[in-house]
Amino acid sequence: MQWVKKMLKLMKYEFRKQAFSKLIILILVGLIEILFFFGVVTDNEEMIAVAMGFLAIFTGGALFFLAFESILTYSNDLKQKSSYMLFLTPNTSYSIVGAKVLSAGLQIILAGIVFFVIFAINGGVLIVKYDAIAEVKKMILQLADQFFQLKIRFTDIASVVGQVIISWISTITVAFFSITLSTTFLANKKFKGMVSFIIFIVLNVLYNKITDLILGDVTKYSANVSTYFIGNSIILLAAIILTYMGTAWMLDKKVSV
Amino acid sequence: MILQCNDLVKKYINKTAVNGINFDAEKGKIYALLGPNGSGKTTLMKIIAGLVKPTSGTLTYKGNPIGVESKKRVAYMSTEPFFYNFMSVEDVGKYYKDFFEDFDVKRYEELIERMELGMKDKTKTLSSGLAAKLKIAATLARKAELYMLDEPLNGIDIIAREKIINTILESAREDSSMLISSHLVDELEKIIDNAVFIKNGSVVLYGDAEELRASHGKSIVELYKEIYA
Numbered sequence: 001m002q003w004v005k006k007m008l009k010l011m012k013y014e015f016r017k018q019a020f021s022k023l024i025i026l027i028l029v030g031l032i033e034i035l036f037f038f039g040v041v042t043d044n045e046e047m048i049a050v051a052m053g054f055l056a057i058f059t060g061g062a063l064f065f066l067a068f069e070s071i072l073t074y075s076n077d078l079k080q081k082s083s084y085m086l087f088l089t090p091n092t093s094y095s096i097v098g099a100k101v102l103s104a105g106l107q108i109i110l111a112g113i114v115f116f117v118i119f120a121i122n123g124g125v126l127i128v129k130y131d132a133i134a135e136v137k138k139m140i141l142q143l144a145d146q147f148f149q150l151k152i153r154f155t156d157i158a159s160v161v162g163q164v165i166i167s168w169i170s171t172i173t174v175a176f177f178s179i180t181l182s183t184t185f186l187a188n189k190k191f192k193g194m195v196s197f198i199i200f201i202v203l204n205v206l207y208n209k210i211t212d213l214i215l216g217d218v219t220k221y222s223a224n225v226s227t228y229f230i231g232n233s234i235i236l237l238a239a240i241i242l243t244y245m246g247t248a249w250m251l252d253k254k255v256s257v
Numbered sequence: 258m259i260l261q262c263n264d265l266v267k268k269y270i271n272k273t274a275v276n277g278i279n280f281d282a283e284k285g286k287i288y289a290l291l292g293p294n295g296s297g298k299t300t301l302m303k304i305i306a307g308l309v310k311p312t313s314g315t316l317t318y319k320g321n322p323i324g325v326e327s328k329k330r331v332a333y334m335s336t337e338p339f340f341y342n343f344m345s346v347e348d349v350g351k352y353y354k355d356f357f358e359d360f361d362v363k364r365y366e367e368l369i370e371r372m373e374l375g376m377k378d379k380t381k382t383l384s385s386g387l388a389a390k391l392k393i394a395a396t397l398a399r400k401a402e403l404y405m406l407d408e409p410l411n412g413i414d415i416i417a418r419e420k421i422i423n424t425i426l427e428s429a430r431e432d433s434s435m436l437i438s439s440h441l442v443d444e445l446e447k448i449i450d451n452a453v454f455i456k457n458g459s460v461v462l463y464g465d466a467e468e469l470r471a472s473h474g475k476s477i478v479e480l481y482k483e484i485y486a
Contacts, residue, residue, distance in 0.1 A: 009355045016343060084339040087308055089356040090328040187269065256309040 006091055010099035011106075013086075018069055018107070025062050025111075029118065032058060036122055040129060052122065059115045066111050067168055070104035071175040075193070078183050083257040093251035097176065097244060105169045112165075159229035163236075170236045170243075174203050177243035184254040203243075211235050259284050259403060259434060260305065265314035267300050267458075274300040275311070276458030282403070285431045289445045289466075289477070290438040292455035293485050298438040299336060301455070302405045305436075306333035318403070329358065332401035336408040336438075338388045340380040340395075347376040349395050357399055365398035368424065385412040393421060397428040404428065405436045410444060418444060446477045454484050 032054050039047030077083045086096060126133050178199035186192040211232060215221075221228035260282035267275040275297045282288055290298045303309040304316060307323045318327035340349055346369060353360040369376060372390035374383075383391060389412040396404065409425065410418055418441075426448055429435055439445050452469055454462040461484060462469070466477055473480055 006356075012355075013341075013352070017341065020343070081335070081337045081339045082341050084308060084333075084335055085341055085352065088306060088328060088333060090325045091356070092325055254310060256303070 003095070007095055007099050007102070010089075010091060010095060011103045014073070014100055014103040015107075017073055021065070021069055022107075025065075028058060029055075029062075029114075033118065033122075037125075040125055048126070055118070055122070059119075063108065063111055063115070066107050067104065067172060070100065070107070070172055071179070074100055074176050075179050075196075078179060078255065078257060079192075087257050092248070094245075094248040097248045097251065100176070101169065101173055101240075101244060104172045105165070108168050109165060155226050156229075159226045159233070163229045163233055166233050166236045166240070170207075170240045173240045173243040173247065174207075175200055176247045178203060180247045180250045180255060184250055187256065207235070207239055258282065259319055261315075261317045262301075262305075263315045265301070265304065265316055266312045267297075267304060267309060268312045273458055275304065277314070278455070278458070278460055280453060280460060280463065282434050282436065284402075284434055286450040287429055287435040287437065287448060288451045288453060289442075289449040290436060290453050290455060291442060291445075291477075291481055292438075293440075296455045297458040298455055299407055300458075302333065302407050302436065302438065303335070305403075305405060306331060308333075330402040331405065332357075332359075332396045332399040332403070333405045334392045334396040334407060334409065336411055338380075338385075338392065340388075340391065342381040344380045345376065346374050346378045346380065346391060349380065349391065350376075350398075353395055353398065359400040361398050361400060365394060368394035368398055371420070371424065386414060386417070389413055390417070390421070393424065397424060401433060403434050403436065407438050408440070409437060410439055410441050422448060442478050442481045449477070452477050452480075454480070456484065 032051055036048060036051035036055070039045070039051055077086055127137065175196075179196045181199055182192050182195040186195060214235060215228060215231045218228055258281045260280075262278050262280045265275055265278040265280075266273070278297070278301060280301075290301065292298050300309060304311050305318075305323065307328055316323055318331065321327065341352075344352065350360075350362060350365045350369075353365070354362055366376075369391075372387075372394050374387060374391055374394070378387070380388065380391065389409070393406070393409055396406065406425065409421060413421055422444060425435070425437070437445060437449070446466075449466050451464065452462070452466050453460055462480065464472075469480065470476060475483065
């Protein structure tokens with residue numbers, strides 16, 4: 001239990017380090033929503049379309065930024081003097097990296113849920129307000145059903161969502177590993193960032209090769225997409241575990257801050 | 258012995274910061290780490306704190322390698338400001354309370370008042386002198402077994418120095434040790450039990466301050482000038 005408490009404390013400060021950007025994201029989303037609802041109340045379809053367009057672009061950008069910010073925070077933790085605050089605490093490097101990965105994953109999931117809820121609310125409002133949109137939605141679903149014979153199953157949706165989340169987390173742990181590896185031999189040299197990026201690319205190419213080797217061509221799985229996603233998720237999980245363990249080990253034995 | 262360094266070496270790509278240091282520290286004593294800039298004092302302290310990994314050699318705290326257990330008992334204050342920018346003075350106290358079992362909140366509040374800091378002050382807006390005082394308050398509010406203070410008087414004006422030295426002495430207990438580095442050797446001379454002179458990453462002279470004075474017929478300040486001039 002003591003271990004869990006420590007992890008939660010570490011996670012609390014990870015959130016606090018990145019709290020300012022979350023506040024900015026919330027304010028911007030709030031502004032877009034004001035624009036959207038103003039459009040709804042005043043029956044200004046152009047304004048609604050602009051707000052929804054902004055929201056769609058902003059959602060992608062914000063989710064990408066959240067993942068990138070976790071990586072940036074880790075990189076700063078290894079090169080700035082404030083890293084002493086973290087590495088002087090009596091926590092193992094496994095707890096420190098674990099807290100970072102968990103808080104990064106949690107942030108992405110929470111942000112995903114928040115944006116999903118916002119889109120659901122906006123979509124619901126539009127369907128209630130404009131019968132035409134409800135008709136369009138029905139038509140699209142019918143067309144999809146007739147022409148592509150798509151039978152969307154819950155397991156397929158769940159496996160895609162799971163795959164996206166695991167994929168994001170693996171991107172973060174691979175990035176952590178790359179930054180840590182370059183720090184072991186380059187310390188705070190100017191070109192360390194570039195070397196980290198090259199390591200990151202090489203590891204991703206390696207991952208793709210291994211996935212192709214184990215799972216083969218994705219077209220083989222057209223009858224059962226879930227099987228492919230589950231297989232891919234297992235490989236991603238293995239990559240997460242390996243890069244997490246490797247990062248923590250290097251931090252413990254090789255990295256000086 | 259609470260701390261034992263044997264043949265400690267730290268090499269970087271283009272320089273050797275610590276070059277075969279052998280050094281032991283006993284409980285209840287105040288040690289001065291002396292040497293000019295770049296002599297290896299800070300690197301040695303960072304190795305003991307667990308921030309820097311040695312290239313070779315062994316280092317033990319109470320017979321165990323540096324790690325989680327030693328970090329629970331060693332309070333290190335670096336010469337650089339290191340608090341997170343988003344923190345206030347109060348947040349620093351909460352952070353230390355969250356992570357260090359030996360952190361005494363009341364002592365921290367008392368030291369903050371003595372250092373003329375405000376709990377609501379933001380760390381990023383503190384002057385260098387006030388930031389130095391905050392580092393000292395946070396470090397000395399721990400009831401650590403070993404305190405390591407790297408240049409604790411850096412950025413502190415001449416009037417406040419005595420206050421800082423008194424605060425450091427107050428924190429020195431029979432069951433704790435202190436390792437202090439400073440360029441201001443004359444300020445340290447009055448309070449230390451042992452002196453460790455470091456030059457080019459190696460210990461060139463080490464011993465009980467009183468014995469060093471007697472055997473060389475010189476004060477620690479004079480010895481410093483002789484070694485590094």
